[in-house]
Amino acid sequence: MASPDKQQKRAQRAKAKAQQNRSGRKKGGVNALHPLLANPLVNEPFDDVEIDLNTFDFKDIEENGFDPAHFDDLFQAMRVGEGISLLAMCLIFLQYPVLELVVAEESEDAAIDFMMGLLIVYRGMFHGEDEEAAVGWVGSDTFQRAYNEASMLLQRKYNRSASPTRD
Secondary structure, three states: OOOHHHHHHHHHHHHHHHHHHHOOOOHHHHHOOOHHHHOOOOOOOOOOOOOOHHHOOHHHHHHHOOOHHHHHHHHHHHHHHHHHOHHHHHHHHHOOHHHHHHHHHOOHHHHHHHHHHHHHHHHHHHHOOOHHHHHHHHOOHHHHHHHHHHHHHHHHHHHHHHOOOOO
């Protein structure tokens, strides 16, 4: 388990990165990427949610699993997004600050395992699927297309916000 100092530094870096991604963005420019990004339920849906990244302990999750109740804000937002479209759900999922922290700080395999765990629990909670069915859904062409499109949209959105603005 990482020392409290290291955990705090990680959380501060992730928080600063998330804030940097949010600051300086032109809200109007995002809409040109995709109409879904005009929807505040889909674009930056966790801005108003208090998430204390200082208390997040990934090693504990790796060793003991996670309590789905700790991710209720994510699952509820994903459910709303899925009601709009699968792409909206994927956009919401990929913007979750805890997920951003795990992807930034952990190995690729560990991050993928964490993401799969979240998606499997989500499918179990809201669709009554067992692990095998949920894994099949994640591996489906439909999900993969939506996930990849969401990933590319967010990458373009963040790249736009990082580049100097032209007036």
